[in-house]
Amino acid sequence: MKSLYSHFILLIAALLIPVLSFAQNAGMIKGSVSTPDNKPAEFISISLQASHRGTMTNAKGEYQLDNVSSGSHQLTISGVGYQTISKSFNIVAGQILELNFILNEDKQQLQTVEITGRKERTYKTKSTFIGNKTQTDILDLPQSVSYVSKELMADQGIVRTGDVVKNFSGVSQFTFYDDLTIRGFRVNGQSNTQLFNGMRTSTGFWKQPLTNYLERLEVLKGPASALYGNASPGGVVNRVTKKPLDETRKSIGISLGSFDTFRALADFTGPATKDSTLLYRLNLGYEDANSFRDLQFDKNVVVAPSLSFLPDRKTRINFDLVYNSSRSRLDRGQSVIGDDLNSTPISLALSTPNDRENENTYMVSFSLSRQLTDKLSFSAAYLKTGYDEDLYEHRSANAYASDANGKQISNMVAMQIFTRKRKRYIDNFSGFFNYKENTGPIEHKLVLGYDFGSEKTPVGASQLTASGYRNAANTGFIATYNPANKQNYLLDKNGNPVPNVPSFDLTNIRASQQLQDDSKAFFSVASIAPAYYYLNAGYAQDQLRWNRFQVLVGLRYEYYTDFSNYAARNEVKTNSHAWLPRVGVVYSIINNLNIYGSYVTGYNPQNAATLANPNAGGPFKPLESNMQEIGAKGDFLNGRLGLTTAVYRIKQNNVLYPANVTGQPDLLRQVGGVISKGIEFDVTGRITPYWSVIASYAYNRSYISESPVAKEVGVQNPNAPRNLANIWTRYNISAGAFRGVGFGAGTNYVGKRNLSINLTQSIPEYMLVNAAAYYTVGKVQLQLNANNVTGKKYWVGGYDYIRLFPGAPRNYLATLTYTFN
Incomplete structure (x- = not known):
């Protein structure tokens, strides 16, 4: 609890006292990261090891770390699919140190199952595992894939699958439940045809679970049986x-x-x-x-x-x-x-x-x-x-x-x-x-x-189910009402059959929503x-x-x-x-x-x-x-x-x-x-x-x-x-x-x-x-x-x-x- 309180104190301090300038005993590190063909490398992680501080390169491959304390440090440059680089350096107060790097591709880091996380912080995802049983660039997959990243879910403030799917082409809700229409075909979480990290599963169906633990939600469009077995022809939903x-x-x-x-x-x-x-x-x-x-x-x-x-x-x-x-x-x-x-x-x-x-x-x-x-x-x-x-x-x-x-x-x-x-x-x-x-x-x-x-x-x-209409002796119920056999049913003063469970009156909603004495209903097992x-x-x-x-x-x-x-x-x-x-x-x-x-x-x-x-x-x-x-x-x-x-x-x-x-x-x-x-x-x-x-x-x-x-x-x-x-x-x-x-x-x-x-x-x-x-x-x-x-x-x-x-x-x-x- 002490740690939690300290974090909230820091939160309030961050709101009220934003830092607007460098400390007098600090310097700055900046530079660029590129690939061997001289293209900028964006979304590359730049970490200052001892301080646990870091940043990411922008679209031009550029980065900047402010307020770096004077002394010796180690900088780590890493990105998915690239070899990690570590660089030791010294910096003095007020110095602006420029460090540039070239990253080489590391094919060993390409995963055959999704184990280490995605570092990008954007709506776009470069690769997927859903369509090929291995990490594949979406460009190279001969089938349509729609996805939503955690960043988009956070920006839209959504935590339910039904709200997420509005961002997908060809996908809409069927009901309130974990229940979708993909390319005109129904897909629901009650059937064992949904995927969790590429493995077959089902959800509780009746209530859509929170999505805060998801990196992304993705849909492989069309029949996916060749990879995952029986599935809807419209597509398969994968929770990553x-x-x-x-x-x-x-x-x-x-x-x-x-x-x-x-x-x-x-x-x-x-x-x-x-x-x-x-x-x-x-x-x-x-x-x-x-x-x-x-x-x-x-x-x-x-x-x-x-x-x-x-x-x-x-x-x-x-x-x-x-x-x-x-x-x-x-x-x-x-x-x-x-x-x-x-x-x-x-x-x-x-x-x-x-x-x-x-x-x-x-x-x-x-x-x-x-x-x-x-x-x-x-x-x-x-x-x-x-x-x-x-x-x-x-x-x-x-x-x-x-x-x-x-x-x-x-x-x-x-x-x-x-x-x-x-x-x-x-x-x-x-x-x-x-x-x-x-x-x-x-x-x-x-x-x-x-x-x-x-x-x-x-x-x-x-x-246990209670339904239908009460029999004439009021000792049980009959599933459906047949007016030709009216004598078999308990009738009210208007001659209408008496339901086993009181009907819901749409002209008197609040009365119908009250507690009922269900002990009077007849149940079948x-x-x-x-x-x-x-x-x-x-x-x-x-x-x-x-x-x-x-x-x-x-x-x-x-x-x-x-x-x-x-x-x-x-x-x-x-x-x-x-x-x-x-x-x-x-x-x-x-x-x-x-x-x-x-x-x-x-x-x-x-x-x-x-x-x-x-x-x-x-x-x-x-x-x-x-x-x-x-x-x-x-x-x-x-x-x-x-x-x-x-x-x-x-x-x-x-x-x-x-x-x-x-x-x-x-x-x-x-x-x-x-x-x-x-x-x-x-x-x-x-x-x-x-x-x-x-x-x-x-x-x-x-x-x-x-x-x-x-x-x-x-x-x-x-x-x-x-x-x-x-x-x-x-x-x-x-x-x-x-x-x-x-x-x-x-x-x-x-x-x-x-x-x-x-x-x-x-x-x-x-x-x-x-x-x-x-x-x-x-x-x-x-x-x-x-x-x-x-x-x-x-x-x-x-x-x-x-x-x-x-x-x-x-x-x-x-x-x-x-x-x-």
């Missing part, structure tokens, strides 16, 4: 955690804002040993916030430590843990009367004060990278995910209440109660070799690997049978380079085994397998400008419960997809600004949708085919050293191409807008009386969306305006974010007019951040 750095950086931030929001975040990193063979990073997060939605709140605790052990130049070992504890209520959305979107307030939620949604999630991973020879390296990683849910909720039954004749009462929402407890465990292992070799003028980068993945729902998962699946997969890939040409060829074989009613007498086992090819071509027109083309395939088996469930109408064939994509990628303004544009066509076969047959809620039907095609444009980086920008535009036509129901052919996929656009920019004043002041502003546009292929219901387009102001003095930054400045009423997604998900009205967030060494 912050990794340790070999220089000391520390920060503490506190945010206060609208809806009684309080948030505290901390990030500490640096060497844990004097020789920097052990590096550490610790991210902490705490949040206590209410919502513009009735009775909704979030209480989150995040603990995310990371360790990197580098015993020698050939070996790297990493440990990552993310633990998230969430206490909240489950928000099932807004309901409206009939088809009138303005008939109820956007604050309306159907919860009651005794509802709860408690989730605990952990993701723990170990990874190893070993350079066996100059040409051969080996990488392996293991990830375990654990999830624990304790749910009690009042929610809609996805329908309006029925009157005596079976007609809907448009102001009365049929309700049900769920109480559920369950756990889920996911295990993944990935091991692969990288081999580099030349055959004549052709360079090869070969990858040969094996993946294992499994997910288990153990014994003990169960759910719905046991969640233990389930288990595992997959084994092998893959091979070769990336060939000849002059300006690159060719990527890959093939994956996957064998999938799935059990329903696992370890029970009625256990059902299903198997499926697939060969998944991948081909890509890249051609460098000029330096830093590439064009590419690719063909990739996707595969997603229906799970055992769907394949073998007689109530679903199966068995059904696995989902199969393929994508053709062409595009261009370029780095401009000396690499500060990156641009990607892509044109694509995705086809998915054997698509399933609910049959919507009364009394058969599990019944599914195979629509046939869905086609998604469109164009995307992304630009990310800095126009000048003090002017950052990210912008995107996407047009997507995602529709049913084959269906036994003729009128469905051509219908746009649910929650798939045809047009998406976004721009955000920040400018910092670097000199003069307003030095340290910065401004940010942006807009994002989402087009009109259908809510279901079976309904005519839709939600309108919207455009939001957001703004921010920053003031940096010394080690302290004050930040104010204003979101939805115009107070636009809008909906981020939904299933129908009983389950709409409105966006937040005008809101504000003030953040104070203190950085120190």
Whole structure:
């Protein structure tokens, strides 16, 4: 605590007594850093070892360190992909010492798994691991990748995936949950198709976790099955955690804002040993916030430590843990009367004060990278995910209440109660070799690997459900109301069937949100049978380079085994397998400008419960997809600004949708085919050293191409807008009386969306305006974010007019951040 108090004292001092001149016993160091071809090297770390002080080179490769005490010092110059330089020097009071350096490339530092952290502090990321199982320049990847760095997340004051994705082309929210639409296809965190540091996992889904532990959030567009197994044809989301750095950086931030929001975040990193063979990073997060939605709140605790052990130049070992504890209520959305979107307030939620949604999630991973020879390296990683849910909720039954004749009462929402407890465990292992070799003028980068993945729902998962209508004897309930058998139901004074759980009256909201005596409801036990699946997969890939040409060829074989009613007498086992090819071509027109083309395939088996469930109408064939994509990628303004544009066509076969047959809620039907095609444009980086920008535009036509129901052919996929656009920019004043002041502003546009292929219901387009102001003095930054400045009423997604998900009205967030060494 004493140390914490001292840091806050320093923070106040930094605000009130900024240093405006050199101390009399100090000097200055300045100079430049360049590459062997005489190009400036930007974002290079300059560290003064004994004092733990440092800076970074600017766009011209220049640096400056003020207030360096007289005497002997050692300067360390380092950057990702470059050999580190150490320089000893002496300086006297008042001296301005100029030291210039040339950095040579260090190919040994290129990682096969992401272990040491990214030092850049900009919106732009040069390389990624998501598309190639090894560190690859985004320019050289024959597939579109969108990403958001931690710097952009901090500038926009966002800590939820749903807020982050507005910066991606072709990506939008489907619901409030960890639930997205990518290129017209739904991707949700409940399925085991998301990635954590390139490993398969899932999230808690119902509540989006904080993102303060992330270095970046990235999306590999299109089917990714050739690398990661079953996945959505739209793309795969990868959460990349912050990794340790070999220089000391520390920060503490506190945010206060609208809806009684309080948030505290901390990030500490640096060497844990004097020789920097052990590096550490610790991210902490705490949040206590209410919502513009009735009775909704979030209480989150995040603990995310990371360790990197580098015993020698050939070996790297990493440990990552993310633990998230969430206490909240489950928000099932807004309901409206009939088809009138303005008939109820956007604050309306159907919860009651005794509802709860408690989730605990952990993701723990170990990874190893070993350079066996100059040409051969080996990488392996293991990830375990654990999830624990304790749910009690009042929610809609996805329908309006029925009157005596079976007609809907448009102001009365049929309700049900769920109480559920369950756990889920996911295990993944990935091991692969990288081999580099030349055959004549052709360079090869070969990858040969094996993946294992499994997910288990153990014994003990169960759910109690109260729904439907009370029987005539009032001793139980009947799931649905049939007016032809009216005598079987308990009727009220108006002759209407009495619901098992009181309906929610949209004309008397506050009365419906009060505590209810649930002891009078009739519950049925719905046991969640233990389930288990595992997959084994092998893959091979070769990336060939000849002059300006690159060719990527890959093939994956996957064998999938799935059990329903696992370890029970009625256990059902299903198997499926697939060969998944991948081909890509890249051609460098000029330096830093590439064009590419690719063909990739996707595969997603229906799970055992769907394949073998007689109530679903199966068995059904696995989902199969393929994508053709062409595009261009370029780095401009000396690499500060990156641009990607892509044109694509995705086809998915054997698509399933609910049959919507009364009394058969599990019944599914195979629509046939869905086609998604469109164009995307992304630009990310800095126009000048003090002017950052990210912008995107996407047009997507995602529709049913084959269906036994003729009128469905051509219908746009649910929650798939045809047009998406976004721009955000920040400018910092670097000199003069307003030095340290910065401004940010942006807009994002989402087009009109259908809510279901079976309904005519839709939600309108919207455009939001957001703004921010920053003031940096010394080690302290004050930040104010204003979101939805115009107070636009809008909906981020939904299933129908009983389950709409409105966006937040005008809101504000003030953040104070203190950085120190």
